[in-house]
Amino acid sequence: MSLLRVLGRPMLASMFLAGGLDAVRNPQNVAPLAESVVRPVTDRVPALPDGTEDCVRLNGAVQVVGGLLLATGRMSRPAALALAVSLIPTTLAAHRFWEEEDPAQRAQQRIHFLKNLSMLGGLLIAADDTGAAPSLLWRSRHTARELRRDAHLVRRSVRAGAAPAAAAGRIRAKLSC
Known part of the structure; x- marks a missing residue:
């Protein structure tokens, strides 16, 4: 395994580990933001829990487990895909820059939205990375x-x-x- 993979995967995973742990421990902090995304998704996917806090915890758990797998290089391709899927509702719920009235807040939320979009791109590349194996x-x-x-x-x-x-x-x- 190359040095870039050994260093890059834990770096990419670090944000998911930190954010996922916070979401598992304190779902009430982000539940109000997540409500607008969680409600339509849970209506369409009956396997998901009904409560917003439970969905936030589940998303956080996926991020923690996926982050650990990605960081350690174990099943890193499926882990990267799981993280990519978990990042989409997180981004749509927490960084709705198009709804912000204040220009400073709008700019800040746009930066976070684009940061998450960049991480999504990195996760998609990691999901496609075969680790130099065919x-x-x-x-x-x-x-x-x-x-x-x-x-x-x-x-x-x-x-x-x-x-x-x-x-x-x-x-x-x-x-x-």
């Missing part, structure tokens, strides 16, 4: 290509061996008559 798609294509080549070689060797064997069989047949 991806499953590459491995499957490479294996299929090798199998086709091997089958072609077997076919050629069978054809090459069949002609002398057929000639020998014809000679034997003529000699035995």
